[in-house]
Amino acid sequence: MTETPTLRERRRTETWNALHDAAAELVLEHGMGAVSIDRITEAAGVSPRTFFNYFPSKQAAVLGVRDPHLPDCLLDDFDPAGDLVTQTTHLLLAVLRTATPHEDVARRRQLTAAHPELQSLRMHAVEEARRLLAEALTERLADHQLVAAADAPAEELVSLLVTAAAAVLQHAHRHPVAGSRTAGALLTEADVDHALEFTHHLWRNTL
Numbered sequence: 001m002t003e004t005p006t007l008r009e010r011r012r013t014e015t016w017n018a019l020h021d022a023a024a025e026l027v028l029e030h031g032m033g034a035v036s037i038d039r040i041t042e043a044a045g046v047s048p049r050t051f052f053n054y055f056p057s058k059q060a061a062v063l064g065v066r067d068p069h070l071p072d073c074l075l076d077d078f079d080p081a082g083d084l085v086t087q088t089t090h091l092l093l094a095v096l097r098t099a100t101p102h103e104d105v106a107r108r109r110q111l112t113a114a115h116p117e118l119q120s121l122r123m124h125a126v127e128e129a130r131r132l133l134a135e136a137l138t139e140r141l142a143d144h145q146l147v148a149a150a151d152a153p154a155e156e157l158v159s160l161l162v163t164a165a166a167a168v169l170q171h172a173h174r175h176p177v178a179g180s181r182t183a184g185a186l187l188t189e190a191d192v193d194h195a196l197e198f199t200h201h202l203w204r205n206t207l
Helices: 005-032 039-045 058-062 084-099 105-114 116-140 145-150 152-172 189-206
Strands: none
Touching: 005 039, 005 058, 005 105, 039 058, 058 084, 058 105, 058 152, 084 116, 084 189, 105 116, 116 152, 145 152, 152 189
């Protein structure tokens, strides 16, 4: 069950969005070097000292990225006896989305194309999301029968699961279901489910 955000949480989200929107639009129009934090905060209507309560750097504000996190509620329905690849894929997508809450994917791609240095921030967020999920699943799967059968540490099993999940999401990004989304839109459940179905089909017929 999704909790209703408090007034304070809604205001923080509004300020975060205002700073990101201002930073992104200013940089698209004027370039990274011509845009200062003071200019961003002025456009967003907040004080300069407020900026660092939301973003660690100008680049993070421009890209609209923050450190990912893994809410405890995401693991509530995790079933060690269920389809581990499918569950891990959906969990990884959920954690990744905590790092880039703004839904304007097209603008983010435009920014990274114009300013390749921003890619390092995105990759850091991806690696951190994978690390967080791997830590949580290692604990959950420590006594799993697959670990015992493989005679290998749980970390190895989980590392493979998270890597497989990342590959599924990458495939879903590159090969969306026809008509499921427009260019620059977020991944849909149909995209992810199609990629998972394709993955399971591949494994059944090649392993």
